[in-house]
Structures are given as C-alpha cells and as structure tokens.
Amino acid sequence: MSFEIVYTSSQQGLHAGSRGFCTVAATIGIPRQLMERLESLSGYQHQHPTGSKLNPVNFCCQSVRIQEETFVVLSRVADAGADFSGRSNKIAHHLALSLDEVRLTNCSPTLLLSDPDFWFTKWARSPEWLPANRLPKPVSSGGIPVNAWKTAFGDAGWSAVVARSVENDFEPVFAIVPDGCNVIGMVHEALQHLSTRMQWRVSFSTYFTRSSGGDCHWRFLRDGMAEATAVRNRPVGIVIDVNSRLSGEDQKRSNQPSLNVDSIDESEDVSNEQPEGQEGFDRRPVTRSQMRRREAGARSRQARLAAKNPRERRSEREIPQDRHSPIPKAKKLKTWWIVTGLFVVIAVIAIVVGLIWLK
Amino acid sequence: MTRSAKHIPPRATCPHCWHVFPLEETLWVSSHPALNGDARLGAECQRRFLPTRFDVSGNALDSHGSVCSELACPKCHLVIPRAMFEMRSLFYSILGSPGSGKSHLIATTTWTLRKTMGRNFHLSFSDADPDSNRVLNQSEERLFFNENPNELTTLPKTEKEGELYDPVRFGDQTFWYPRPFVFSVQPLPSHPQGENVAEMSRAICLYDNAGEHFLPGGRSSISPATQHLTVSSGLIFLFDPTQHVRFREACKGISNDPQITTAGLSFRQDQVMLEAANRIRTQASLSQNEKYKRPIVVAMTKLDAWRGLLDASFERRAAAFGEILQRRKHKDSEAIETVLNHRRIKQVSLDLRELMLRYAPEFVNAAESFAEDVTYVPVSALGHAPTLEAETGRFGVRPGSISPQWAELPLLYLLSLTSGGLIPRPIERQHNSDEQE
Ligand SMILES: Nc1nc2c(ncn2[C@@H]2O[C@H](COP(=O)(O)OP(=O)(O)O)[C@@H](O)[C@H]2O)c(=O)[nH]1
Ligand SMILES: [Mg+2]
Ligand SMILES: [Zn+2]
Numbered sequence: 001m002s003f004e005i006v007y008t009s010s011q012q013g014l015h016a017g018s019r020g021f022c023t024v025a026a027t028i029g030i031p032r033q034l035m036e037r038l039e040s041l042s043g044y045q046h047q048h049p050t051g052s053k054l055n056p057v058n059f060c061c062q063s064v065r066i067q068e069e070t071f072v073v074l075s076r077v078a079d080a081g082a083d084f085s086g087r088s089n090k091i092a093h094h095l096a097l098s099l100d101e102v103r104l105t106n107c108s109p110t111l112l113l114s115d116p117d118f119w120f121t122k123w124a125r126s127p128e129w130l131p132a133n134r135l136p137k138p139v140s141s142g143g144i145p146v147n148a149w150k151t152a153f154g155d156a157g158w159s160a161v162v163a164r165s166v167e168n169d170f171e172p173v174f175a176i177v178p179d180g181c182n183v184i185g186m187v188h189e190a191l192q193h194l195s196t197r198m199q200w201r202v203s204f205s206t207y208f209t210r211s212s213g214g215d216c217h218w219r220f221l222r223d224g225m226a227e228a229t230a231v232r233n234r235p236v237g238i239v240i241d242v243n244s245r246l247s248g249e250d251q252k253r254s255n256q257p258s259l260n261v262d263s264i265d266e267s268e269d270v271s272n273e274q275p276e277g278q279e280g281f282d283r284r285p286v287t288r289s290q291m292r293r294r295e296a297g298a299r300s301r302q303a304r305l306a307a308k309n310p311r312e313r314r315s316e317r318e319i320p321q322d323r324h325s326p327i328p329k330a331k332k333l334k335t336w337w338i339v340t341g342l343f344v345v346i347a348v349i350a351i352v353v354g355l356i357w358l359k
Numbered sequence: 360m361t362r363s364a365k366h367i368p369p370r371a372t373c374p375h376c377w378h379v380f381p382l383e384e385t386l387w388v389s390s391h392p393a394l395n396g397d398a399r400l401g402a403e404c405q406r407r408f409l410p411t412r413f414d415v416s417g418n419a420l421d422s423h424g425s426v427c428s429e430l431a432c433p434k435c436h437l438v439i440p441r442a443m444f445e446m447r448s449l450f451y452s453i454l455g456s457p458g459s460g461k462s463h464l465i466a467t468t469t470w471t472l473r474k475t476m477g478r479n480f481h482l483s484f485s486d487a488d489p490d491s492n493r494v495l496n497q498s499e500e501r502l503f504f505n506e507n508p509n510e511l512t513t514l515p516k517t518e519k520e521g522e523l524y525d526p527v528r529f530g531d532q533t534f535w536y537p538r539p540f541v542f543s544v545q546p547l548p549s550h551p552q553g554e555n556v557a558e559m560s561r562a563i564c565l566y567d568n569a570g571e572h573f574l575p576g577g578r579s580s581i582s583p584a585t586q587h588l589t590v591s592s593g594l595i596f597l598f599d600p601t602q603h604v605r606f607r608e609a610c611k612g613i614s615n616d617p618q619i620t621t622a623g624l625s626f627r628q629d630q631v632m633l634e635a636a637n638r639i640r641t642q643a644s645l646s647q648n649e650k651y652k653r654p655i656v657v658a659m660t661k662l663d664a665w666r667g668l669l670d671a672s673f674e675r676r677a678a679a680f681g682e683i684l685q686r687r688k689h690k691d692s693e694a695i696e697t698v699l700n701h702r703r704i705k706q707v708s709l710d711l712r713e714l715m716l717r718y719a720p721e722f723v724n725a726a727e728s729f730a731e732d733v734t735y736v737p738v739s740a741l742g743h744a745p746t747l748e749a750e751t752g753r754f755g756v757r758p759g760s761i762s763p764q765w766a767e768l769p770l771l772y773l774l775s776l777t778s779g780g781l782i783p784r785p786i787e788r789q790h791n792s793d794e795q796e
Contacts, residue, residue: 009516020457020571021519036581040535043521049513051751065531085458085624086617086747086754087516172402211521215401226493236395236403 002101003030003071004130006120007042008091009083014127020085024127025120027134034066034096042092043211044077047179047222050088055079058207059184061109061200062216064096071096072200074109074136076119077212093120095136102200109200110188111138148185152177158240159186162218163193165238166202172237173218176228183207183220190218371444373432374539374564375525376583377590384409386431388438391423399436399527407436435527435536442487442543446560450590451773454635455597456626457570460660462514463740464597465567466498467766469542475767479684479697480782481550487541487562494522495540495567502758511746511755517569524582535582539564544774544781551696552780561778565770575634588635589642593654593773594730596635598715598722600665602626605718613667616744617754629725636729651730654776656769659711662739663764668718673710676703683768685785698783699775704734704768711735734772739764 006025013022021042026035041060048054060075075094083089097105105112113119118136150156165171177183183206191199205212208219209227221228223243231239372379386407394406410419410427419427429438455461469484476484486492498514505512517523524535545560546552552559564587571577572584588594600606601618602625610619618624639651659665685700712735715723726733742762745754775782 015576017574017576018571019574021516021569022571033580036579037533039579040520040526040533040581043518043524045522046515049751050515050753067531082752082754083516085516086745086752087458087513088753089516090518209522211518 001098002133002135003027003034003038003096004094004134005030005035005038006091006093006123007039008080008123009085009087009089010123010127011084012127014129024123025130027132028129029132031066034064034071037064037066038073038075038094038096041073041075041094041212042077042090043209044079044090044092045209045211046079046088046090047225048079050079051081052079054179056179056183056207056222058205058209058212059110059113059187060203060205060212060216061113062203062205070099072099072102072109073097074113076113076121077207078121080122091120091123105200106196107138108188108191108196110144110184110191111141112136114139114143114184144188145182145185146189148182149189152181152186153240153242156189159189160193161238161240162186162190165217166194166198170202170217172216173240174231174235174237175218175220175240176223176231176242177220178223178242186220187218368447371439372448372450372590373435373437373439374443374448374450374541375432375437375439375536376435376527376534377586378432378434380433382444384433385439385444386433386436387419387421387427388429388431389421389423389425390427390429391421391425393423394421397436399529401526401528404436407431409433435525435534437525437527437536438488438491440488440491440541440562442541442562443564446543446545446557446562447779448562448564449592449774449778450564450587451593451595451770452585452588452591453565453595453597454568454573454585454588454631455570455599455660456573456602456628456631457516458624459570459597459599459602459626459628460740461570461597462498462517462567463502464658464660464738464766464769465540465565466495466502466514467740467761467763468770469495469540469565470499470503471763471767472770476544477547481547481553481697482781483543483545483547485543487543491538492540492542494538502756502761505758508759509757511748511753512758513753513755517567519569519571519579519584520582523567524584533581535584537566537568537582537584537587539566539587544778546781551783559779559781561781563774570631573631573635575630577634578638585635585638586642588639591653592777593656594635595656595658595769595773596632596726597658597660598628598719599626599660600668600718601661603628603719603722606665606668609668609718610665614664614744616661616664617747618661618744619664621747629719629721632722632725632729636725652732653730654732654734654773655726655730656772657715657726657733657735658738658769659715659735660738660740662737663741663743668714669710673707676706676710683765696783698785699771701772701775701785704736704772707737708735711737736765736768736772738766738768740766 004027005023007021007023009021010024011019013019013024014026015022023035023039044058046055055078057076057078060077061072063070063072073094073096075092077090077092080089080091115136115138147156149158162173162175165173187204187206191202194202202218203216204218205216206220208216208221209225221231232241370379370381371385387410389406389408396402397404397406408421412420414420414426421427430441430444431438453461453465472484476482489496501512501514520535523538525538526533526535542563543560544563546556566587568584578585601616601623604625607619607623607625639645640647645651683700683703685698687696687698712723715735740763741756742764743760745756748755771782775784
C-alpha cells in the first residue's frame, strides 16, 4: 500500500494544535514513524527570494526503511511563496510506495514525478486525510522535454556517463548544473539507459542541498551554491561540472560527439593551463581526473559483477556498447586517418617510382 | 590531546546529542582520503576512530598515518568544535512560538556582541566553528553587511528539518540533531581576569529552533531538537506581544506595524511556556512541586511595535535603562571593569511585569509557577516595523534602517549570572550558577 503526506507552512495542521511547518494532508492509516520520516525529508533551501519562479523544484526518488519495511519515496519539494506569516514557505509532497507496488510499475519514476495533476504545488485549504491508493499517472514520454543534456552541457552523451555509475557499484554522481535547466529531463534521459527494474534502484535529487536530507546516488547541484563549491573543493565520486573552461583545440573537438573518457581527461588537463578569464568557455562538462581511474576500476568490477551475477548483465547491455570499446572513438578516428594517410603516401610514392622506372 | 590543566573539566558534553562522556572516549576524524565512510554519518564522511597513535603535537594519526585534527562525539559521531574541549561549555536555550522573532534576535545579538564585547567587557567573542555557524553568519550578513541597504530583505522562516539539522544513523533509525551555533568567549589581557584566560574562557552554545518544535505536540521522536532545554544554564523565552490577542487589541491605533494592523498571528504563548516546562521537568526528573532554579529571561520582542503601551514613568526609566553598563574598579587590582547594572534591569523588569499582568496574566502565571527567577526585558532586534510587500505578501526589512534596541541584553544578562565572572556581576547579587561541566 502507498502512503502520502503534504507538508507546508499553514495556519492549521492535520494534528491538533499543529501550525506553521506541519503536515496538512496524509493518507488515512499512515504509520506514525513513516510520517515523521517523510517530514524529515522536506528540507528546502530557497535559491532565490520566496515566490520567485527561478527557485528550482527538487524531484527526488529515494528509499527509506521503516522497521522491517522498505519504501521507495517519490517527492516533489518546492518553493510555495510567502506563508500566512509573511515568511518564506515551501511545499513538500511525498509518496511512499511499497516494494510490491514498485515491482508492478513498468515506467520510469520520472514519468510519475511529471504528472501535473497529482503533485500539490500549493495548499490553500483545510487539512485533510487523503484516501488510500491515490497514485500518479505516468505522463507519456513526450511529457518530458527531450535533449536536456544536450541543451545544458552540449553533449547528450553525458546521460550514459551518469547511467554507468550504477554498474560501478552505484558510485555517487554529482552534477553541477546551471540555473533554469531541465534537470528532471536529464535524470529521465540517464534512466533510459537502464532497465525499469534498475531505474527504481537509483536514488536521485534534482536540486540537492544540505537541506535536502537523505542520501542519493545522483545529486544535481546548482552552480553558484555552497554545495557546488564544496564538491569542487573536495570531489568524491563522479563530478560533472558545467563550469569548465577548455582551450581552442578542445572547443573544436567538442563539436564532435565525444563520450570517451580519454578525451574528457585530456580536455581537463588542457583546461588547467588556461588562465582564468580567457576566451574559450564551453558548455561541455569536464569530469574530474579521477574518473579515468574509476572507469578502469569500474570495468574490472563490472566484469567481476557480471561473472558473479548473470542477471546484472542486462543493465550492462543496455548501456551503449561503444562505451566499452577498448579504443576510444577519438583515437579510432586518429588511427584511421594515419592508416589512410600512410596508404595514400605509399601509393603516391609507388606511382612516382613506377613512372620514373617506366621512363 | 593533552589536557592535564585543572581548569578543563574531565568530561565533555556533545553540543549535538548532549551525550556527556569522559575525554578519553573522544573520537577523532580520520583525514586520509582512503578512509571515507562512517557507520553513523554515511559514505561521504570521513571515518571516526579511537586513536592509539599521536604525533609530537598531540594530534592523532589515522590508520594510514595521516595527521588528524577534528574531534567527534563517541555517540553521534558529529564533529565537536575544539573550543568545547579546551574551555568550559555553557548552553543557553532560546525558545518562543513561530514568528516571535528568534532568528532575528539571535543574528542581532551575535552581531552586536562581536562588535561590543571587546570594547565593553574586554572579551573576545568569535565563532568556535565557522562551518557550524554558517547559517547564522549568512543571517548576520543579510541584515548587517547587505550590499543593498535600501532594498527589502528577509531571513527565511526557520525549517524543522534540513540545513540546521544533521542526520545520524543508528542502525535502521535516522535521528536529526540540531546544529549548534558555538562561540568562544575569552578574556583579553585588559580584562581584570586577563591572566586566567584558560580558566575564564567559555564555549557558548546556542540553537535556533523552529518555533514549531516548541508547540504542544511538536515533539518528534526522530528529531530530539529541544533536548538542549535540560542542559541549558538559562533560558531566553521570546514573548511576542504582537502575537497576543489582548496586546494586539491594545496596540491598534498606536502602532502601524503590519504585524498588528493586518490579520496577523496569535499564539497561546503561555502554552508554549508550559510545554517547555513540561519537557524540562520530564527530562530533568523535576517534580511538579519543585521549581526550576536556573534563570529565565522573558525577552519581550518587537518593542518598537508596542512601546506606546508603556507610560511616561517607564520611558523615564527606559532612558536610564540605556545606561545599563556600570564601570567600577576591580576588587583585587587597579583594572576598571564593566558590570551590568542588575538593579536597573530588575526595575524595568518590574514595570514590564505589571504590563504583562494587565494584558497577559496567564503567561506570568505559567512562567513564574515554573521558575524561581524570571526577568522581563524589552528588546527590539530591528528597531522598526517590517514592510509588507504587497505583490508577494512577504515581510521584508531594509538593512540600512535597522537599529536594534537592547537585543543582546538577554544573553549578556544570562552570561553575567552564570559564566563565573566573564561579565562581572554586581556584588549584591549571588546566583546559583550551574555551569556545564
Ligand atoms: N516590529 C518588529 N518586527 C520584528 C522584529 N524582529 C523580527 N520581526 C519580524 O518578526 C517576524 C518573525 O521573525 P523571525 O525571526 O523569523 O521569527 P522566528 O520564527 O521566531 O525565528 C519577521 O517577519 C520579522 O520581520 C522587531 O524587532 N520588530
Ligand atoms: Mg526562526
Ligand atoms: Zn553527540
């Protein structure tokens, strides 16, 4: 059975005497411990003044354990304008699904999170108990704008890099994204590389801050906020950072689809030499140098995992195979040019020598 | 950690979970990057450990031989500022209903003390841990260092979860502990006790709870956010007359504060007081007949909004109240020390108590039936009314026109009663100070 709560600042809460930040709606029969746990996942940090349309929405998927039972919690936490006391407000709407329900679901969590009719964005009525088993309807895939990674980072291939973290023992991903980009779309694109079963094992937060509470595998941080600076100063896991500067050489190369890790690393090395404030800002992200090491480690771990657990192979297969090619694309291209060039040169020499010999 | 000095208590109190532990149980935070992941705090935190090896300066070495510097609580594993091991700790609780002005008052208090403690009391007042004071520093910056002093700004409504709390896992359960604001207060050489720095210094812990935590029924089993009430050396209760029906009525026509002229908020603040009393009684095993022995300061907030209710005799005394600092020669040396004029504070408290008896007798009854020592102090963190922004419905303040009145007095007064002479107290008054050991 699923359970919901809606949590915001209101004149009157569901429980007698409660007001201010409190639960204003909940599913009849929700266990108290689950309710308290969901309330604790309602933190929200305003990036802009309350009421501003620029404040990001935190769409979140994570699992919580209450005593013996595990739930997968889908949440939408967002700004809600000023409250009745003239101060910043937020609204958090959580839906806790039992594992049985998750097993019966055959769509991405992002499609459920995008149902505009289910998630409350404001609460202006009296507190109420909600009927059991209210569920969001998955929007059609067209309901989520496409090309989110391409628009934000200039390269759709990043979705696969994020997805691969799952194979790598759920290595945490920190994506530092610019203001106003379509993060739920980015998560959706990354999830499409995984089987539906695996999609529900990934936890993510589309606007992660110190306030969010809970642990997530994929955390999307806003450029310019303290959380992003902290990750830049002390990178852990895979860091995908929008704020990278590349040299002219890399800019040219960035026009080609480039998913291979080697070229990513090269570009970072070059970018380190680029003095601050110079030309050459590129929307293409740069992962940290440890990524190459991690990729290598991941490959061996993957191999071990696949050997141990044949079922895990499925998700591996769903990731574009060129990611596993031993020779990276850019190198392949280079090799092709060298071989062709050599062949042409030898042919020309042979023709010239032949002509001289004929004369 | 070398701590043989006699002034350092043999036990420490964790400012997150209030666990009291002997110093030898203190954990250290590993610093080698390979030692990532802690059972209580999750994969991204450095592992905590009980050290067996130290370097020459007494810092622990982790299992990879890296020198460590941060210390942590053996129960919750959260980092405890070093100041709390090096000096005695003092806890003070600040409580009041939602919107009574806690966040503004704390920011104004700490900002004012940073500016004036040196000049007035020959004390340094600084962040013991800038990271844990981050939210408070942001509030101070918004109100007092704002680049746009004429534009409206606000402090966000304090959340019941999120940034001001740290999650700690105990098996399957996660508890949310409130993040303390910790300051170190140390005598400067010019302080009459300037030679006893080690003995006199104090680490001061404050918490900015969401008012919702103090409401009846606001207790949560996974967020023991108000347990500091029991360890506190004194309480500052914020009573907000603009949230009291009878005060509001009396102020209509004499105040143009939108918190009075618009629909506004009202809370049964006596219930909040009784709820706090109840929690303290239960946690500290105090019987119903026993009175709370530590001082309570009832800070009557937003003075600017209700000042019109006070009569001329109060105004005369209030003018004198402005000079609450008294200078005198130190009894054992030639140094001039500054003391708080407790007599004046008590006089003003009597005036305010009378006003309270007229409009909010139920509150006086609630406070005085619980505690022996209740002092009423008028404060204004902003000095003027906030502006209601028509288009957003938000209250804002212009940083340029903030002029606090006696905002820091509640904390100064508690310090003078309970800090063992950091702020000298007048000779006539002796209080059962009970500092945290
Ligand atoms: N008139 C007046 N209003 C104040 C003062 N201090 C705070 N306020 C207002 O009181 C409201 C609540 O303040 P806040 O500090 O957030 O209360 P908290 O919930 O107790 O932390 C805000 O809208 C402030 O503008 C003051 O000194 N005077
Ligand atoms: Mg507050
Ligand atoms: Zn602790």
